[in-house]
Amino acid sequence: MTQSKREIERKYEPPSGGVAGLPDLTGVGPVASVTTAGPEELDAVYHDTEDLRLAGASATLRRRTGGPDSGWHLKLPLGGDTREEVWAPLSDEVPESLRELALSRTRGAELRPVVRIRSTRTVRQLRDAEGRVLAELSLDEVRADAAASGGGRAEWGELEVELAEGVHAGLLDAVEKKLRKRGIVRADSPSKLVRALRETGAEAGAERCPEVVAGSPGAYVLAYVREQAGRLVSLDPAVRGDLPDAVHRMRVTCRRLRGCLRSYRSVLDRRVTDPVRAELRWLAGELGVARDQEVLGERIGAALARLPDELVLGPVAARLRVWEVSHGGEVRSRTREALATSRYLRLLDALDALVRQPPLRAGAARKPARTMARAVLKEYGRLAGRMELALAQPAGRSRETALHEARKAAKKLRYAAEVARPALGKPVARLGERAKAVQLLLGEHQDAVVAQDTLRELAVAAHGAGESAFTWGLLHGLERAGAEARHRELPEVWRAAADPALRAPLGH
Structure with missing residues (x-):
């Protein structure tokens, strides 16, 4: 107790x-x-x-x-x-x-x-x-x-x-x-x-770390990694206690760390950081099962609550609750099991070692205006390529996949800008905010796509049990319409993020 x-x-x-x-x-x-x-x-x-x-x-x-x-x-x-x-x-x-x-x-x-x-x-x-x-x-x-x-x-x-x-x-x-x-x-x-x-006299001697020049790319990147690694450790008890939003915040922290280690390979040696990134991806995946379940249940429940009573046919709320309970216990157990593994502890050890003995490269000591701006612009270039491909796709699964890849690229640009903001100031902050707007819109689109798949499964289960599938079909249609609406908004949001004036101060 x-x-x-x-x-x-x-x-x-x-x-x-x-x-x-x-x-x-x-x-x-x-x-x-x-x-x-x-x-x-x-x-x-x-x-x-x-x-x-x-x-x-x-x-x-x-x-x-x-x-x-x-x-x-x-x-x-x-x-x-x-x-x-x-x-x-x-x-x-x-x-x-x-x-x-x-x-x-x-x-x-x-x-x-x-x-x-x-x-x-x-x-x-x-x-x-x-x-x-x-x-x-x-x-x-x-x-x-x-x-x-x-x-x-x-x-x-x-x-x-x-x-x-x-x-x-x-x-x-x-x-x-x-x-x-x-x-x-x-x-x-x-x-x-x-x-x-x-x-x-019981205090342990402090371990000597490599000297990092103040105001250098190495100093900025390590400060970000140290902050996020500390946040990951601090969130652990909250995740174990199943506190609200704890899983989501830990998952986002994993993504921020992964993004930083990917974008700033010119600062930290990828031979050391790539294995850490792979393990962060594993942990985010384990956490994602619980988070996706939570978000999906809340989304469908909110949509159901907005429907007029005359459009809710059959034991819809009860079936949704059974789905949430049956899936929720399983995914929470999976999260706890992941945090109990030696693999998780090795990841924490690796992050601690990364902060204490950072594998600095030559780019760590260069001028931040050059090294960090280049990293941010490189992520922008990846996003631009993904967006061009996604916007050219016809409706269907291929477009949904391309939009999802563009969303991940927007997230990477946003996190790269976060790391660089203390060094590059308002210009990179504005670019990061526009990338965030693209990410959020594409996130809404992706949530609607995932919800459609789940609503179809619920409709099939209801039909098989002799219940009316009308309401599930109605919710499916609303999610499909919502996804199309987000797609129509995308070109305008992307034009704002792709404005050359945003990149000009970064050396574009």
């Missing part, structure tokens, strides 16, 4: 004089009163891999006794002051549920104790006029010991301010303003663990 919550907190250096040095926070925003609790004795053993992969990803895993929430805690960063905290009951070993949620960061490496942190905590609770807790100020006296024999010891004081669930984050700013007036400033360490590792 696990429980999850969002934790929003900030850490500060302790006030001189301890609790007596804290300002009176009554009247700050909705704070009507301040109550005191404690002291509490907390004893936490933090676990990590030998090379501290969790700490390197700003995540923590601890077994803590004392206080109201004794148990195992896994904290995952969500950006800014916010983290996802997952709690599991006390046990001797790391709970399998938390081990799985940390897997994208540990990549299967063994977890072991790295540091023990004991704290004596005094708590002040900020309450509103109805007595509800809005936030807690925790003043800790901290003692840290490295887990390895012969490790060091450190002691320090720390102040934490944590919001209660559902309280607006603006209260943190108001409290901080009051603290600053007393000379209480932010702590220079984001967590107790980071400070404990540093001050006890």
Whole structure:
């Protein structure tokens, strides 16, 4: 059993004089009163891999006794002051549920104790006029010991301010303003663990990476790869938890990485990146089954809801629901199975190695205006060729296939422009936006084509069960008309993207 919550907190250096040095926070925003609790004795053993992969990803895993929430805690960063905290009951070993949620960061490496942190905590609770807790100020006296024999010891004081669930984050700013007036400033360490590792000597030495010239194509491409690889890792727990839109975002991240590694082969050696691209394609394919199922079910359900009641003949909604359930369980299982494979972990290892030891080519050190503009224009040329072929095709499967290939080319151009935007600015951003417009229109066309195939299958199944197939046929016709409408809009949208003025600043 696990429980999850969002934790929003900030850490500060302790006030001189301890609790007596804290300002009176009554009247700050909705704070009507301040109550005191404690002291509490907390004893936490933090676990990590030998090379501290969790700490390197700003995540923590601890077994803590004392206080109201004794148990195992896994904290995952969500950006800014916010983290996802997952709690599991006390046990001797790391709970399998938390081990799985940390897997994208540990990549299967063994977890072991790295540091023990004991704290004596005094708590002040900020309450509103109805007595509800809005936030807690925790003043800790901290003692840290490295887990390895012969490790060091450190002691320090720390102040934490944590919001209660559902309280607006603006209260943190108001409290901080009051603290600053007393000379209480932010702590220079984001967590107790980071400070404990540093001050006890348990911190691993940083691996030296090849020097990358600031402002070079190599710097821009690696920044993009690092961001997307980090996003892939961060989305893993959300996909495992079947959270809304998580599969879609992970799939898009795979595509962005693939596109970047393809477009910028002049920067990163394809002998290293092509195998990574192949594995990203595999993962996106496994994720795509679940995503396509979700999108298709939502599309057909929305179209059905728009029909007048007199045009809905037979148990249409029930049949659609059976289709969604029968296909949904299967595809979700496939996604979880993919994330449990050693192949997936090897892909994460490869991405980590790519960021730490990038296979830079000569183009990585050239001027970005030349190298990156050339890569973007090359992708534009591929799109132009696909569009010319697609627009020349007669109606039918060959045209649908050609339009689908053009959509993929538009996506590659859009992602290549994303990578180059920090270097080339507004001109490449405008081209990327026009490519996105082409991609979205072709995506609508492709969704309508796929929906037609599924609606035909549903109609055949309904007919075989002795039900009316009228409504399924009607929906099929609407999707077919929609696909034709998108095709008629395409020339105008493409003309806007193909405007030579967009490419002129890039050297066209």
